[in-house]
Amino acid sequence: MKLQSRHLLGLEGVHKKDIMLILDTAISFKEVLERPIKKVPPLQGKTIVNLFFESSTRTRISFELAERRLSADVVNFTSVGSSVSKGETLKDTARNIEAMKIDMVVIRHASSGAPHFLTRVVKANVINAGDGAHEHPTQALLDMMTLREKYGKLEGLRVCIVGDILHSRVARSNIYGLKTMGVEVSVCGPATMIPRNIEALGVRVYHRLEDVIPQVDALNVLRIQLERQKSGLFPSLREYHRFFGVTKEKVDRAPKPITIMHPGPINRDVELSADLADGPHSVILEQVTNGEAVRMAVLYLLGTSN
């Protein structure tokens, strides 16, 4: 079995069959993670570079561990801010890396489309680890894996993504992936953080958590970036927490327990109350484990198909 594309740039337009293949493959790799020796050989001899132009702890470590557990050789390149500010263009950086005979590139970049640009200048497989507010496909895949584990299937589930949808690549990848898998998707957040025409992606828009909570099986709560307040998108953290923060009090009004997801890192008691984050219906740490498995699956499927 092979994926349609030799890159993973996003989930928009990715076929259901491919998503299933990744999720199924991830289940076997999750089993590897339970073993005392968490290492398998399929990417032996392959060299992977993690190109992180934006600060990231969790995604970078997750990718790196996934790569090492598949026996790949790993190089890390971290540059906070754009490559331009470092004096070297992304194209030059990429070409240099290519010259070092790299097989795969994992890229995180603040600019939407940077991974797509990369595919035009290098021959390696490119995996998008987050580009601007565009896509973060492995995050959405791990979210889907977590939901499928919990409910046994994805089709027919109802998921609401809560928070700053405008700036969120996690939201977009989730919308694309979940819609493909037959999940009913809604978004909830302040009107200033809902991008225009998002309804055209087939999602319902809510501005009151109270309205959406009774309608869903799971809430995927996004991190609120504190600097959005300064750019005038919301008035204060206190107000955000009161009206858009997911709290036990609000969730308890639902007819049945709601699964709580968060891509991390959490601002505790801002977008999500601590008791929910640590509560019985939180799958947040499960998401982290599944992130490993999903990334191993993606790396394996792309890295062994050439």
Add this chain to the structure above:
Amino acid sequence: MKLHLKSGRLIDPAKGKDVVTDMLIVDGRIERIGQSLSADRSFETIDLKNKVIAPGFIDMHVHLREPGYEHKETIETGCASAAAGGFTAVCCMPNTNPTIDEESVARYVQEEGRRVTGGLVDVYPIAAATKGRKGEELAPMAELAKAGAVGFSDDGSPIASAELMRRVLEYSSMYGLPVIQHAEEQTLTKNGLMNEGFVATRLGMPGIPPIAEELMIERDIILLRYVPHSKYHVAHMSTAGSIECVRRAKVERLNITCEVAPHHFTLTDEAVESFDTNLKMNPPLRTKDDVQALKEALRDGTIDVIATDHAPHTIDDKEVEYAQAPFGIVGLETALGLSMTELVKKKYLTLNQLIEKLSINPRRILSLSLINIQEGETANLTIFDPEKEWMVDIQAFKSKSKNSPFHGRRLNGKAIGVINNGKVLFQ
């Protein structure tokens, strides 16, 4: 040099003329116009059957980049690009370095244009409306007008202050020259990379809302109504809403004119999903509805002028992440082909109307004398093949820069030659 232009279709909208004719040109002067003229062997005969002879085209919105950015374009390469595209005149925008906000720079670009083209392409400066294009103080507009400026603009930047815009309109009105506004309310466009709408939402790209353009035009119309003797021209219109603003103002008979760039009536924001930075321009590509409205506005005359906003950038400038790439594309060598293909072939414009928008209307707006195609006059002509099918090849561009999204596109209609001030260029 003696030329015998044979059996060309002479279209001169200013005189309501559309005839198949011969023309004898001696040392740049039109000697004879008439059917089946005979000429001795000292004349070079050019068969123009099914080709059009028109008054020379002028592109009133060009970034020649010199002085200051000669790695992107020079007056020489920009004029060569203009001539190849069928233009005998260009207006250069003032965002050079130094900016065209004082006499010497205004004179330099004209003189350099004459020096490098020998007069084939006239270079007319559009001077800055404010010093350094900073939007703080008036530029010396009287001196600039005297030095040959044909209009005033802070292009690239809008004149944000309403108070200063009012003064610019008042002051420029003394010289009958237009104020050309890059209409953008910048508090609405911060960090914007493409049209705000469904495609930007899908791609997670910061948006440039159409209302940013419309709001500025509406404000300016209110100022224009208050300063009615000034002339106001909107650069590169891109939205249906902007057209509505201008249409209403024209009904009111205000001194308002506007232009559109070929890329805006050809492409939509959907193209941006390729993340090709040659689709990044300001104003951005808009939606299908906007494109349709622009074409209708060309047809009904709301849009007066086709101008390219020719904005050369090097490959290195453009081969970067979308967010880092500069705005703008080159346009001089594709303008006629795109206009013929998108507008004339698709019946939005007649050839007559197209020539008005490429030659007559911009000259009127800039208070330049109209080209007189008659015996005894200096020939200033654009000759083109309205049918010729060709493929855009950026490597063949005369422009120093190749930043065009139209590489590989099939177009109908191409310039064959230009004649101006005794200089002749045939391809």
